[in-house]
Amino acid sequence: FGNSSGFVYISTTHSVSFRVSFYSDQYAITFNEHGLPSGASWNLLLTEQSGNIISLPATSGLLNVPLPNGTYRYSAASASGYLANPALSSFVVNGTSSILTSHNITFVPNALAVTFVEKGLPSGTQWSVTLNGIPKQTDLGSISFFLPGGTYIYHLSSTGTYSPVTSIGVVSVANSNKTVSIQFNSIVSTVSFVASSLPVNTTWSVYVDGQTLVTHNQSMTISLPNGTYQYQVVEQGYYYPGNPYGIFTVSGHSNDITTNFVYIKYLATFHESGLP
Structure with missing residues (x-):
């Protein structure tokens, strides 16, 4: 609610009424699931700014989560054979405008994850990877792609005053997920x-x-x-x-x-x- 305390001065014999408005300090954030069979269960994992992790189970394509203002990261998981895209993302809850934005989570069947993990960048620095012609960028520590098995070319770009040690490379995925470490050095x-x-x-x-x-x-x-x-x-x-x-x-x-x-x-x- 608004002001939690105050003073009222009455200088009349007539009745006086005051309206007190209450509002919630939590906002419903919407997560839309795509790609899973109807009725399939999945879990949303929310990481609060304090580092506390909240696990929220769901069985429908839509999940509304009431959250107070703050910065959050999220990931999702489901039955074997499906991987969530994005694998990791973040968002900020900042008042009523936050409920206007929904977050889409697409589960990809029979896909393998290729995850690029950066090292050397200051926290919060934007960086990007293009894999198989698909560009992605983030200010987090990793970027994931979901693709069938195969061999793919990736490209990395300099960001600000930092440059990757290797700007182009090849990654092969066959029967398991793949992690590629990327080292950035100051230029x-x-x-x-x-x-x-x-x-x-x-x-x-x-x-x-x-x-x-x-x-x-x-x-x-x-x-x-x-x-x-x-x-x-x-x-x-x-x-x-x-x-x-x-x-x-x-x-x-x-x-x-x-x-x-x-x-x-x-x-x-x-x-x-x-x-x-």
């Missing part, structure tokens, strides 16, 4: 520029990738995606960099570039002539 690495032989607290700068880095510390760091870059170290007063220009390559690991500054100061001698 952004740190490059540190280190100054040598500069006095303490001397300001110095480097121009790289269209940016000018300035510091009074001994080193400064920039993050860059994989590629080849040019840089220029700028002279500072009487201190000149021994290697003012250079090229470096970022390829998935950190780089340190050290510049040795040389103190250059020349003695100028003046000779006078013409005076007594």
